[in-house]
Amino acid sequence: MKKSILKFGALAATAIALNASLTSCNGGGAGNGSDSTSSASEAVVGAGSSFDQPLFSKMFAAYYDSTKTQINYQSVGSGAGISQLTGKTVDFGASDAPMTGKQDSTAGATVIHIPITAGAVVVSYNLPDVKDTLKFTPEVLANIYLGKITKWNDPAIAAANPGVKLPSTAILVAHRSDGSGTSAIFTSFLDKVSPEWHSKVGTSTSVNWPAGVGGKGNEGVSGIVKQTPGGIGYIELAYAIQNNIAYGKVQNKSGNFIVPTPESVTAAANITIPADGKVWITNTDAPDGYPISGFSWVLLYQEQGYGSRTQAQAEQLVNLVNWMVHSGQQYGASLYYAPLSSAAVSVDEALLKSITYKGQAILK
Numbered sequence: 001m002k003k004s005i006l007k008f009g010a011l012a013a014t015a016i017a018l019n020a021s022l023t024s025c026n027g028g029g030a031g032n033g034s035d036s037t038s039s040a041s042e043a044v045v046g047a048g049s050s051f052d053q054p055l056f057s058k059m060f061a062a063y064y065d066s067t068k069t070q071i072n073y074q075s076v077g078s079g080a081g082i083s084q085l086t087g088k089t090v091d092f093g094a095s096d097a098p099m100t101g102k103q104d105s106t107a108g109a110t111v112i113h114i115p116i117t118a119g120a121v122v123v124s125y126n127l128p129d130v131k132d133t134l135k136f137t138p139e140v141l142a143n144i145y146l147g148k149i150t151k152w153n154d155p156a157i158a159a160a161n162p163g164v165k166l167p168s169t170a171i172l173v174a175h176r177s178d179g180s181g182t183s184a185i186f187t188s189f190l191d192k193v194s195p196e197w198h199s200k201v202g203t204s205t206s207v208n209w210p211a212g213v214g215g216k217g218n219e220g221v222s223g224i225v226k227q228t229p230g231g232i233g234y235i236e237l238a239y240a241i242q243n244n245i246a247y248g249k250v251q252n253k254s255g256n257f258i259v260p261t262p263e264s265v266t267a268a269a270n271i272t273i274p275a276d277g278k279v280w281i282t283n284t285d286a287p288d289g290y291p292i293s294g295f296s297w298v299l300l301y302q303e304q305g306y307g308s309r310t311q312a313q314a315e316q317l318v319n320l321v322n323w324m325v326h327s328g329q330q331y332g333a334s335l336y337y338a339p340l341s342s343a344a345v346s347v348d349e350a351l352l353k354s355i356t357y358k359g360q361a362i363l364k
Contacts, residue, residue: 043070048081048094050217054238058331079179093299096181098278113277113297118269118338120260121292122247126231134248142194147211174224174233177214179205185294186234189282237336252291264290265338305358314357
């Protein structure tokens with residue numbers, strides 16, 4: 001795994017750094033998955049998932065190069081992205097957790113969930129003197145985040161890592177302080193594997209964390225871990241690579257310790273996708289699947305003819321998302337996201353064709 005980080009880390013970091021500066025003028029492709037150039041009169045505005053930010057930066061820069069359509073995307077966390085969508089201050093939201101019933105009610109109309117990518121939430125840590133890739137069992141992770149394991153040389157960690165010299169350094173737990181789809185994926189895993197976590201904490205985009213300090217966005221948690229010897233945090237894979245932070249193998253349901261990669265996420269995501277696109281893939285049954293994997297969704301109103309929106313705005317938005325589902329998938333693997341399966345693309349195509357402007361389908 002160290003070789004993997006060295007081989008791809010510089011490339012991913014460079015791509016993310018270059019494309020982050022282009023977030024406010026991103027773009028690419030047009031309807032039906034084509035790459036035809038179109039003229040846009042105003043920017044498409046989105047907000048939400050920081051999990052998606054590295055991929056979106058790359059996608060939107062490519063889309064802008066192709067179509068000159070600007071996409072202004074703010075990495076504010078899934079919870080804030082949903083709030084801004086339902087408040088109708090953005091054209092689309094992005095979330096790593098499906099909307100809840102309460103959020104659906106707030107929306108006032110049907111919001112569709114377009115699976116846009118799948119990725120890994122990795123367990124990152126800062127132990128400068130430990131050169132081995134650490135292994136984490138589900139029980140160890142739950143007990144660290146419950147505040148029950150507080151030292152790196154705890155016998156439970158040592159048992160999963162025979163032969164590794166672990167320091168007595170105190171563990172500093174880092175978690176998200178904002179409403180976060182990354183948190184939803186991580187707590188979904190802990191909720192499934194730990195009865196105590198299930199009864200005391202549960203799963204959500206925001207939970208009452210039993211231990212640790214909070215950071216805003218994947219960026220904030222990455223920063224805490226990188227700056228703190230003994231730190232541990234959960235972040236999207238690209239952030240660990242970008243920041244050159246070590247991350248571990250996690251034991252899955254089959255008992256295998258799995259390295260988070262696009263391939264092990266793809267294995268976890270190799271399931272039947274429901275017609276509404278909403279599905280969790282944590283604690284996968286796949287023997288080679290990474291157990292803390294998750295889909296991320298682009299969220300938009302099914303009926304686009306609301307407020308003062310024009311048909312041109314609606315078409316511009318749907319063309320963008322359609323391009324992301326098709327041509328945009330080519331940018332995922334280099335940033336350690338798993339491209340959508342053909343089954344997921346088929347579900348997305350049906351959902352996109354259900355989007356209307358004043359009752360008329362936008363995509364034919």
